[in-house]
Amino acid sequence: MSGRDATAAGMSRREAVRLLGAGTGFGLAALWGSDASPRAAGRQATGQGASSVVFPDGAIVRTVLADVDPVEIGSGATLFHEHLSFDYASPPAEPRRPGTPAPPAPTNEEMVDLLVEELRMAAFDGVSCIVDSSIGPRTAQQLANLTAMATRSGIHIVVGGSYFLQPRYPEAIAGLDEDMLAAHLIEQAARERWGALGEVGSSFPAMHDDERRMIRAVSQVHRRTGLPIFTHVPHESCPSCAIEQIDLYESAGVDMAHLCIGHLSTIQQSDDPGWETHKEIAGRGAFIGFDTVGHRMSASFIPEREKVDMVLNALEAGYEDHILLSSDFANTAQIKANWGNGFSTVLVQFVPKLRYYGVPDETIRKILVDNPRRWLAHVPGAA
Structure with missing residues (x-):
C-alpha cells in the first residue's frame, strides 16, 4: 500500500x-521475526526465531482484557515490571527555570491518550506485553485506564497486584491474619483481573514481620490460583534481602518456575563479588529479575555497563533460561513524548549493549520473549 x-x-x-x-x-521488532506484532496469534510460533517453548495444557496469561493463550502474546518482548498507573505528562510538571510555573496537569483523558501513543511506539520497537506493577491499591479509574490502554494500543497488559512495603499497607489489612489476608488478595485478584502478584516488597535493611506475613499470604494465593510472583528487593544493594525472600517463598511451597526475585540489578559487585546471589537464586529454579535497566534509576546509580556485566555473568554460569529484563519505568521526563525512550527503553538502550558484547540474538530472544512467557503462563487454580 x-x-x-x-x-x-x-x-x-x-x-x-x-x-x-x-x-x-x-x-527492534525486526530482531524477533515476522510475527512480532503485539497481537500475533497462533499456537505454534512461526517465522524467523520461532520459539520452541511448550506450555502446559490449559495454561493462560491473564491480561486485563482476557485470558490469552501464551503463544498469542506474540514474538515481541514481554516486560515483567513497569508502571503504567502513574502520572505522566508532556511537558512534565517540573518547571524548566526557577520561578517558571508548572504547566497544567493533563486531564485523565489526555493522560490516557498520551499513554496509548507511548504504548503504540513501544509496540513499534518490538514490545508485545507489559506487566503493570502495583505499589498500592488501584482506583477504579486506574483500572479503567489500563483497559482503555490495552484496547487502543494493541499491547497486552497484565495487571500485577499485591501490597508493596509495610509502611504503605492500608489500615484495612493491618489486622488480618495470614489466611484472611490471602482470602482478601484472592477476592481482589479475581475482581481486578490480576495476572501476576507483585511487586511484593521487603524493607531495608531488615524485613518487617508484617512483610513476612504478606509473603506467606501471597504464597498461599499463588498455590491456590497459579498466579506468578515478582518481588521488590530494596534498591540499596541488599544481597541478604534477596536470599531471605527466596527462602520464605520456597519454604511456603511456591513453584520456583513462577517466582521472579526482582531488582537484582541493584546489587553492587562490591557487596557481592561474582554476583553469587544471582547464581544462587537461578540455581534454585527462580527467575533473576534485572528490572532497573535501560535508564538511570534515582535510587540506584549502578552504571549500565556494570548491569551488562551482571547479565553476562549469569549467562556464563549457564542461567540464560532464568533471566528476565525490565526497566521499572515510572519517569515522566523519560517518556518518548519528552526526552527518553519510554516503555521500550530496555530494547532501545540496553539490548544493543548486550549485542555489542556478544550476546547472540537467539539468547536475547529467549530472555525477552520465551522466559517471561514461561514465567507468566499458568494453569488457573480453583482458589
Missing part, C-alpha cells in the same frame, strides 16, 4: 507513515 493509497483508504497521513514504517522492519 502506498502512502497515497493509505490516505485514500481513510487513514490520516500520520497513520499511513506509521504503517509504512512498520512494514520496512524499522525498530
Whole structure:
C-alpha cells in the first residue's frame, strides 16, 4: 500500500507513515521475526526465531482484557515490571527555570491518550506485553485506564497486584491474619483481573514481620490460583534481602518456575563479588529479575555497563533460561513524548549493549520473549 493509497483508504497521513514504517522492519521488532506484532496469534510460533517453548495444557496469561493463550502474546518482548498507573505528562510538571510555573496537569483523558501513543511506539520497537506493577491499591479509574490502554494500543497488559512495603499497607489489612489476608488478595485478584502478584516488597535493611506475613499470604494465593510472583528487593544493594525472600517463598511451597526475585540489578559487585546471589537464586529454579535497566534509576546509580556485566555473568554460569529484563519505568521526563525512550527503553538502550558484547540474538530472544512467557503462563487454580 502506498502512502497515497493509505490516505485514500481513510487513514490520516500520520497513520499511513506509521504503517509504512512498520512494514520496512524499522525498530527492534525486526530482531524477533515476522510475527512480532503485539497481537500475533497462533499456537505454534512461526517465522524467523520461532520459539520452541511448550506450555502446559490449559495454561493462560491473564491480561486485563482476557485470558490469552501464551503463544498469542506474540514474538515481541514481554516486560515483567513497569508502571503504567502513574502520572505522566508532556511537558512534565517540573518547571524548566526557577520561578517558571508548572504547566497544567493533563486531564485523565489526555493522560490516557498520551499513554496509548507511548504504548503504540513501544509496540513499534518490538514490545508485545507489559506487566503493570502495583505499589498500592488501584482506583477504579486506574483500572479503567489500563483497559482503555490495552484496547487502543494493541499491547497486552497484565495487571500485577499485591501490597508493596509495610509502611504503605492500608489500615484495612493491618489486622488480618495470614489466611484472611490471602482470602482478601484472592477476592481482589479475581475482581481486578490480576495476572501476576507483585511487586511484593521487603524493607531495608531488615524485613518487617508484617512483610513476612504478606509473603506467606501471597504464597498461599499463588498455590491456590497459579498466579506468578515478582518481588521488590530494596534498591540499596541488599544481597541478604534477596536470599531471605527466596527462602520464605520456597519454604511456603511456591513453584520456583513462577517466582521472579526482582531488582537484582541493584546489587553492587562490591557487596557481592561474582554476583553469587544471582547464581544462587537461578540455581534454585527462580527467575533473576534485572528490572532497573535501560535508564538511570534515582535510587540506584549502578552504571549500565556494570548491569551488562551482571547479565553476562549469569549467562556464563549457564542461567540464560532464568533471566528476565525490565526497566521499572515510572519517569515522566523519560517518556518518548519528552526526552527518553519510554516503555521500550530496555530494547532501545540496553539490548544493543548486550549485542555489542556478544550476546547472540537467539539468547536475547529467549530472555525477552520465551522466559517471561514461561514465567507468566499458568494453569488457573480453583482458589
